[in-house]
Amino acid sequence: MEKIRIGIIGTGSISHFHMVGYRASSDIAQVTAVCDLNEDRARAFAEKYGVPHVYTNYEDMLREAPLDAVSVTTWNNAHAPATIAALKAGKHVLCEKPLAMNAMQAQEMADTAKAAGKLLMVGFVRRFAQNTDALKAVIEAGDLGEIYSSQVSIVRRWGNPGGWFSDKKRSGGGALIDLGVHIIDLARYLAGNPHPVSVYGATFSRLGMKPDILGVEKYKTADYDEYCDVEDAATALIRFDNGMVTYLNVTWVDNAEDSSKMHFSGSKGGAQLEPVLEIYQDRHHYLNNIRPKLQYQGIDMEDIFTKEIRHFVTCIRDHSPCRCPAEDGVWLMKILDAVYESARTGHEVLIR
Numbered sequence: 001m002e003k004i005r006i007g008i009i010g011t012g013s014i015s016h017f018h019m020v021g022y023r024a025s026s027d028i029a030q031v032t033a034v035c036d037l038n039e040d041r042a043r044a045f046a047e048k049y050g051v052p053h054v055y056t057n058y059e060d061m062l063r064e065a066p067l068d069a070v071s072v073t074t075w076n077n078a079h080a081p082a083t084i085a086a087l088k089a090g091k092h093v094l095c096e097k098p099l100a101m102n103a104m105q106a107q108e109m110a111d112t113a114k115a116a117g118k119l120l121m122v123g124f125v126r127r128f129a130q131n132t133d134a135l136k137a138v139i140e141a142g143d144l145g146e147i148y149s150s151q152v153s154i155v156r157r158w159g160n161p162g163g164w165f166s167d168k169k170r171s172g173g174g175a176l177i178d179l180g181v182h183i184i185d186l187a188r189y190l191a192g193n194p195h196p197v198s199v200y201g202a203t204f205s206r207l208g209m210k211p212d213i214l215g216v217e218k219y220k221t222a223d224y225d226e227y228c229d230v231e232d233a234a235t236a237l238i239r240f241d242n243g244m245v246t247y248l249n250v251t252w253v254d255n256a257e258d259s260s261k262m263h264f265s266g267s268k269g270g271a272q273l274e275p276v277l278e279i280y281q282d283r284h285h286y287l288n289n290i291r292p293k294l295q296y297q298g299i300d301m302e303d304i305f306t307k308e309i310r311h312f313v314t315c316i317r318d319h320s321p322c323r324c325p326a327e328d329g330v331w332l333m334k335i336l337d338a339v340y341e342s343a344r345t346g347h348e349v350l351i352r
């Protein structure tokens with residue numbers, strides 16, 4: 001069988017992890033073209049990985065390059081236009097998270113994929129982590145009973161990546177749309193993808209970039225600057241149609257120690273996904289803590305992207321069901337829209 005020919009739109013930080021994945025799947029896929037607004041960056045990427053075709057405009061790439069599928073790894077504001085253009089040009093798409101800037105765009109992307117008969121997969125890469133797989137198996141076996149509550153949190157003390165991330169017209173928002181996406185999705189995914197019904201949320205923009213901090217380094221995006229018009233932090237209570245309530249806390253900047261915590265409370269047992277996977281069950285009248293033995297306790301970026309990309313190209317080759325379908329990206333965007341709306345109005349927002 002011919003290899004699946006891949007184009008990458010956006011050759012910044014995360015595209016290198018997509019490339020790791022495509023190289024690991026070189027038996028069935030091959031990256032044949034790349035595109036970035038920044039020509040030097042696109043050329044350097046193409047040279048590093050031996051990609052023959054380089055573009056600065058994705059419309060040109062979609063028209064001229066022989067491609068079957070693309071990875072969209074641009075700033076958030078280009079996810080919808082690039083994905084829709086690719087789908088209309090007959091390509092399958094793996095689009096990075098968040099699927100779009102808002103739910104309306106995300107729905108249009110999902111509808112375009114359906115009309116074109118092409119796969120639109122959302123880059124919910126944490127669904128491919130070993131700890132997620134292990135906990136999913138425990139939950140699907142019924143060991144935790146009904147999950148009625150989950151608490152998910154990522155706290156960064158001084159972690160605003162700057163550049164496009166903190167520029168609302170290119171990102172759509174701050175900590176919530178960046179980090180919140182991953183952990184809200186995990187709460188939904190592990191609980192069996194319930195639909196959200198209501199959200200009460202708040203966002204905070206009190207601390208900003210803190211440009212004068214000394215003594216520590218932080219991750220800075222490729223085109224770093226200190227412009228910021230997005231939230232440092234967000235908190236929300238999200239109610240789902242299976243009765244589960246998720247408490248979310250996410251910060252880019254906070255007067256608190258860095259941490260990542262996810263806990264699920266069920267009628268028969270509970271589980272902590274992060275910082276370390278641990279299952280809590282009563283056994284023979286004793287309170288048991290069970291720690292599955294895993295190769296990677298936390299997240300190994302190369303491992304999760306390799307599995308995500310393998311899944312994408314396998315779905316294309318075999319027409320098999322996708323673990324991260326577009327509709328899950330749409331539901332996620334409906335939740336984010338509702339948090340921002342609730343933060344703006346001070347009231348609970350219903351989701352339909």
Ligand SMILES: NC(=O)c1ccc[n+]([C@@H]2O[C@H](COP(=O)([O-])OP(=O)(O)OC[C@H]3O[C@@H](n4cnc5c(N)ncnc54)[C@H](O)[C@@H]3O)[C@@H](O)[C@H]2O)c1
Pocket residue numbers: 009010011012013014015035036037038041056058073074075076078096097098123125164178221222223
């Ligand atoms: N899954 C994850 O864990 C994860 C981690 C980091 C970033 N991301 C997502 O990946 C995306 C990219 O993030 P990044 O950190 O790589 O950013 P980045 O700034 O390093 O790279 C983005 C690149 O896209 C290019 N670009 C922007 N608009 C374009 C357009 N219209 N056409 C062609 N190129 C365009 C930029 O020039 C830049 O080189 C974001 O959506 C982000 O949310 C996901």
